[in-house]
Amino acid sequence: MGRAEDRRARQRGGRRAAPRRSPGRPAGGNGPAAGGRAAARRAARPEKSVLRRLFTWRKLLGAFFALCLLGIGAFVVLYLAVDIPKGNADATRQSNVYRYSDGKILARSGEINRELVDLSKVPKEVQNCFVAAENKTFYTDSGVDLKGIARGLLNTVTGRGTQGGSTITQQYVKNFYLNQDRTVTRKVKELVISLKVDRKMTKEEILAGYINTSYYGRGAYGIQAAARAYYRVDAKDLTVEQGAYLAALMQAPSQYDWAVASDNGKELVKNRWNYVLDNMVEQKWLDPAERRTMKFPVPKEPQPTPGQEGQKGYLIALANRQLAEQLMKEQGLTRAEAERAVEAQGWNVTLNIDSKKQAALEKAVETELTSKLDPDKRKVDGHVQAGAVSVDVKTGKIVALYGGEDYFKHWLSNATRRDYQPASTFKPLILAAALEHDAKTQDGQPITASTIYDGTSGRQVVDHGTKVGFGPPNEDKVNYGPITVQKAMNQSVNSVFAQMGVDVGMTRVMDTAKQLGMDTKGMQAVPAQTLGSMGASPLEMAGIYATLANHGKKVTPSIVKSAEQRGRTIEMPDPIGEQVISRQAADTVTSVLTGVVDDGTAQRSVRDNPLRRGQQVAGKTGTSDENKSAWFVGYTPKLATAVGLFGEDVKQNGKHVPLYGALGVPRVNGGGFPAQIWARYTFNVMGEISTFDLDTKQGDAVQPSQTPSGSESPSETPSETPTTSEPPVSETPSSTPPSQTPSQTPSQTPSQTPSSTPPSQTPADDVPDDPVDPGNQ
Structure with a gap:
């Protein structure tokens, strides 16, 4: 019977039943001495602390499950409450207005360069370039990257910078339905809408929407505009190499634009181009032998948009760059997101450029240089490029800038290029x-x-x-x-x-x-x-x-002196x-x-x-x-x-x-x-x-x-x-x-000025008769 009682005791909660007392025998089995020992053992046990009584493992586990249920319930409510909004990709596009420091209008950014194309008119291999670049699991995933969203939310809350890596569906939702802001609210909405869009639309429809709404730089929205802007072809005629470049470009359009990229930028975009093609081979979308024969497709020179002739385009390009960099710092955007948030988004941008000083700088270059160039007489004259920047010492404002002969003729700004030695x-x-x-x-x-x-x-x-x-x-x-x-x-x-x-x-x-x-x-x-x-x-x-x-x-x-957009003002950093x-x-x-x-x-x-x-x-x-x-x-x-x-x-x-x-x-x-x-x-x-x-x-x-x-x-x-x-x-x-x-040192500073000028030098400019390498003077 002892073993049976033991089993029943364990079933009742793990305590064995006390043995029955014999008639006339005192409780405790051993008389008063046994009772005293039991009391001593109870007295020796430490009392449970208040925290241990409040936070037992059962209570903590219960609270965790309660929070999980609450979160699931909240998400269900949110999922039911948030509908897929109307697309805003065209509705929010407005020309930017740029002004001189005195308020006079410098330029407007012009109309949006966009032309939608059906996915069937984009070669399948080119479609795969974008999937290989951004989201290899696009065709099999549910439209969201939960790990990526969790990282993004954590970085947003803790202010630890930008976080990319979302799915093509999420990027399409952000581009077409939402905006580029990095807030917790927007990220949650992006998650919900992405799940709904993935259920409502086919993968082909989502991919078409993505490549037609993305920003590629050069003012081009969508793959058709990008194909024309970079290669002067329609989207249907893009090669795999060209498609891989456009897919690589989307990570940082201005930084990766071959026409204006620094040496480092060119190296980065080439690396990403190779990454895209290698991923295609990995996914068996591209034959390895064909991949080995591919060469980087250098894009054509840009064709500036109307209203940016002369020096205007150079001024606007630098203003857009500095505004985008500030949005990256202030809102935690990636470079691609920041550039998209600036381009044709209805900004009213006032520059620090002084219209009179700007005119004076342009006149100085024309008088002292360009009017004297004669490429027909001297071939080398056609290779001379000039760049200049003038800064107010006390305020740090750029009051005048010369980027080149004409933004229509020379896209790369000589004022900001970093590929020549300062000697x-x-x-x-x-x-x-x-x-x-x-x-x-x-x-x-x-x-x-x-x-x-x-x-x-x-x-x-x-x-x-x-x-x-x-x-x-x-x-x-x-x-x-x-x-x-x-x-x-x-x-x-x-x-x-x-x-x-x-x-x-x-x-x-x-x-x-x-x-x-x-x-x-x-x-x-x-x-x-x-x-x-x-x-x-x-x-x-x-x-x-x-x-x-x-x-x-x-x-x-x-x-940039100031930048305003629909009632909000971006605070630019103090130049000093x-x-x-x-x-x-x-x-x-x-x-x-x-x-x-x-x-x-x-x-x-x-x-x-x-x-x-x-x-x-x-x-x-x-x-x-x-x-x-x-x-x-x-x-x-x-x-x-x-x-x-x-x-x-x-x-x-x-x-x-x-x-x-x-x-x-x-x-x-x-x-x-x-x-x-x-x-x-x-x-x-x-x-x-x-x-x-x-x-x-x-x-x-x-x-x-x-x-x-x-x-x-x-x-x-x-x-x-x-x-x-x-x-x-x-x-x-x-x-x-x-x-x-x-x-x-002698009492008089020694002069190395010779008593007569050597025949090989001109006193003012040190220009020799024989063009010997100056050795960085």
């Missing part, structure tokens, strides 16, 4: 890094404007006694011998700044460049960068020099940021750069310009390797402007070509046409004469250099005229150390 306009950033970090020469002397370096052309750069394998020639291979930093900046002496870069440390140099506003992503911190061998745009360089003019407070040039280098460092660089104008490579074009009227100016010339670009970047206390000329053969897909012989000169130098454009524009719009308020005791602005003559030249300065002999291959002779202590 010697980078040298001031090396000096800024030296001053900011209190850098010293190889022999331990502080680097200042009066520090003496060895200016021998081709001198091998030394790092604590070890040659680094880099010895750049100076322009025309001129040997300057001992020369101050000030004079080296004036004459743009490569050998001095190559050594200075190593003295400072190239990592520090590149860090300072980044702080000042240069996009250094992917750039190596190597001595060759001292020649400005990286890529940079006039927009970028104008911002960097504006930061120097603004005493080291960061200036990020902005073209924090102090990125010390005022003293920035002001010292400014002081030194006044010497480039007054006693250096920009003398004739800027210093002696009759329009100057005593205006104080700081600036730097630059001429890149093989004369493929020439620059002048300069500033007054109020205005910073960068002007660049670029050699580009547009008939060879934008191939970089030299400018030797253009406009009838042996070599196009920064002190020539770029400086002339800069001077005509700046001196015509500058207003009252102003001077720099500098916190420094260094440089030509506060200690103008003197040009000694004859026997007045200090002994450290070579008496003979600089030569153009071949540069030495050995290290600097022991009598001329890499740098000398400032105490060795």
Whole structure:
């Protein structure tokens, strides 16, 4: 009976029945002693805490199931309550209006470029390109990606940025029924509507809707408009290669548009193009052998829409880009979503562009450059491209911009392109890094404007006694011998700044460049960068020099003054940021750069310009390797402007070509046409004469250099005229150390200006008779 009782006890709750008591026997079985022991055991047991009594595992499990039921119930109610809305893809499309800073209308964005096509008119292989790119399980899924939605909701709530990866059905719903906002409400609606659409429509109908409502860039909505915009064919005639490019393009239309993409953008879109085709092979939609023979289909040049002729298209493109970037930051949109949210969405955008300054810049380029070009007489003249950006130093506003001859003729903006070397306009950033970090020469002397370096052309750069394998020639291979930093900046002496870069440390140099506003992503911190061998745009360089003019407070040039859409206003970031280098460092660089104008490579074009009227100016010339670009970047206390000329053969897909012989000169130098454009524009719009308020005791602005003559030249300065002999291959002779202590600087700053101008040079522009490679001046 004992085992039976035990089973019954377990069935009743796991407690075994107490044994029956014999008649006359006390409860407990062992008398008073047993009762005492039981009481002691009960007293020894710890009391359950309040939390343990409130949150038992049974209660927690019950609460979890209750929440699940509540969530399911809420979703059922939501599913029943939310209907598929009417499509809004056409209803919300409105022209954007763009205005100058004074409110005058600049342009309207024009009509929407859209033409719907039946899916049957799109080759099946091209259809598969979009599925392979965006949603390989499209034909079998339920229209939603629950994991992706959960990630997106979490990122939205926690503010952790954008989240793509939704299904084709979800993207179609977002494009056609909803909007690009990233809110929890919109995401929940997207989920419900996507489930309903997947049940109501066939996969073919959904795919057709998706490719007909998506934005492809170039103002093209839908695959037919995209096929015409990029390949000048109808959608029915697209090849698999072309379809794969259009499918890849949708991830970031402007970034991946081959006509305007940076080198990095081109690499990214090629990678995505390969990804699409490889996915098609994986899904058995494309034969592997055929895949191996496919080549990237370079798109045709864009055809701008009416109303964007002249400079208007360049201004609108930059305004749209900056507005889209702000929407990405503010609303967490992906780039593709942000671009779609800007294009033809009824925005009223006021630019910072000053209509009078804009007209003056255009006139300066026309007067000093384009009116002098004669491609029929000189073939190279047809390869000259100009770009310029002018920025208000105190506000960071872009007040004028020149993107090219005409937006209809040259789609890529020369003002924002980053594929040409800034050359010697980078040298001031090396000096800024030296001053900011209190850098010293190889022999331990502080680097200042009066520090003496060895200016021998081709001198091998030394790092604590070890040659680094880099010895750049100076322009025309001129040997300057001992020369101050000030004079080296004036004459743009490569050998001095190559050594200075190593003295400072190239990592520090590149860090300072980044702080000042240069996009250094992917750039190596190597001595060759001292020649400005990286890529940079006039927009970028104008911002960097504006930061120097603004005493080291960061200036990020902005073209958008305000942006409004149906009652809402987008707050654009303040173009003026924090102090990125010390005022003293920035002001010292400014002081030194006044010497480039007054006693250096920009003398004739800027210093002696009759329009100057005593205006104080700081600036730097630059001429890149093989004369493929020439620059002048300069500033007054109020205005910073960068002007660049670029050699580009547009008939060879934008191939970089030299400018030797253009406009009838042996070599196009920064002190020539770029400086002339800069001077005509700046001196015509500058207003009252102003001077720099500098916190420094260094440089030509506060200690103008003197040009000694004859026997007045200090002994450290070579008496003979600089030569153009071949540069030495050995290290600097022991009598001329890499740098000398400032105490060795003579009472008069040594001048390297020869008593007579060498026959190979023109005093103003350093233009040689023989177009020898300038070596990044």
